[in-house]
Amino acid sequence: MSTQTIEVDGLRQRYGDFEAVRGIDFSVGGGQLFALLGTNGAGKTTTMEVLEGFRPAASGSVRLLDADPYRNRKALRPRVGIMLQESGLIGDLTVAETVDLWRDLHANPISQDEALKKVDLSDRSGVAVRQLSGGQKRRLDLALAIVGRPEVLFLDEPTTGMDPEARIGTWKLIQELVAGGTTVLLTTHYLEEAERLADRIAIMHRGEIRIAGTVPEVVSGHGDRIAFRVPAHTPIDTLPALDGRAPEITVADGFPAARYTVTGGDPDGRAHRSMAVLLAWTAQRNVTLDRLSVRPASLEDVFLSIVEDQ
Numbered sequence: 001m002s003t004q005t006i007e008v009d010g011l012r013q014r015y016g017d018f019e020a021v022r023g024i025d026f027s028v029g030g031g032q033l034f035a036l037l038g039t040n041g042a043g044k045t046t047t048m049e050v051l052e053g054f055r056p057a058a059s060g061s062v063r064l065l066d067a068d069p070y071r072n073r074k075a076l077r078p079r080v081g082i083m084l085q086e087s088g089l090i091g092d093l094t095v096a097e098t099v100d101l102w103r104d105l106h107a108n109p110i111s112q113d114e115a116l117k118k119v120d121l122s123d124r125s126g127v128a129v130r131q132l133s134g135g136q137k138r139r140l141d142l143a144l145a146i147v148g149r150p151e152v153l154f155l156d157e158p159t160t161g162m163d164p165e166a167r168i169g170t171w172k173l174i175q176e177l178v179a180g181g182t183t184v185l186l187t188t189h190y191l192e193e194a195e196r197l198a199d200r201i202a203i204m205h206r207g208e209i210r211i212a213g214t215v216p217e218v219v220s221g222h223g224d225r226i227a228f229r230v231p232a233h234t235p236i237d238t239l240p241a242l243d244g245r246a247p248e249i250t251v252a253d254g255f256p257a258a259r260y261t262v263t264g265g266d267p268d269g270r271a272h273r274s275m276a277v278l279l280a281w282t283a284q285r286n287v288t289l290d291r292l293s294v295r296p297a298s299l300e301d302v303f304l305s306i307v308e309d310q
């Protein structure tokens with residue numbers, strides 16, 4: 001018996017000759033939220049579809065609630081909530097009728113009122129689905145996914161198309177569900193969403209998981225960033241190499257801007273030693289650096305370094 005609610009070992013998936021998922025491993029414990037991030041076409045939805053039982057694993061092993069999700073799809077269905085990337089809502093039904101239709105599929109659903117309240121659609125209950133905005137349809141999709149009190153929730157880009165207020169409301173709801181013990185697998189293109197919600201993340205690219213862990217684990221080891229602008233006409237070709245790297249120079253509004261990535265060489269102080277070298281250079285030349293900033297690598301920096309590194 002597995003202690004993990006979701007377990008993926010060596011999963012591979014093909015469409016004809018094209019291998020969309022190339023041997024990935026991850027697991028998600030009960031009451032945890034795991035976020036799959038990645039480029040378009042990285043294989044996130046394909047991975048989720050295997051876990052949802054829509055298709056068998058071509059190779060490798062996938063377990064959901066200690067069962068094979070494809071073979072045991074019928075038995076697992078009442079325990080699982082699914083919010084697909086594209087919804088299959090019926091345009092002629094009202095919001096309330098749609099929720100009731102889904103409630104009828106479950107043994108112990110939450111009430112219609114509660115479902116609509118959770119996604120802030122109570123005032124739209126009598127409106128035909130076709131008249132909802134894109135963001136409101138996403139919220140209805142979420143209500144349908146949680147109506148049966150699922151133990152595991154699959155959310156494929158849940159907040160795409162939502163305005164900032166709806167997105168924050170949705171994050172709050174997801175956090176409440178996780179706090180109540182629901183296990184969530186989420187895909188998203190919003191790095192902030194993953195940072196806010198996820199216990200652990202994985203960044204996928206071209207069918208592979210390139211890095212995984214908690215957000216601090218994922219960004220650690222990717223160094224500090226030093227950035228600044230210098231006055232026009234400063235001899236930037238004399239800027240020192242820091243941590244063995246020349247600066248990346250761009251010109252914005254007529255001012256040369258420099259950026260360094262500092263990854264090592266200063267175990268206890270990170271960018272401190274590099275900063276000392278840089279400030280010595282400014283003192284020698286009597287140059288004042290404008291908008292000088294030093295910060296640790298962000299999730300976006302790590303994401304871009306993975307995507308740019310073909």
Ligand SMILES: Nc1ncnc2c1ncn2[C@@H]1O[C@H](COP(=O)(O)OP(=O)(O)OP(=O)(O)O)[C@@H](O)[C@H]1O
Pocket residue numbers: 015018020038039040041042043044045046047
């Ligand atoms: N039914 C299909 N037939 C053929 N190829 C497919 C099919 N579904 C997906 N693919 C291909 O498999 C790859 C992975 O697609 P998938 O939808 O899993 O990616 P994703 O990471 O979810 O992307 P996105 O962020 O754009 O939603 C893509 O190159 C896609 O074109």
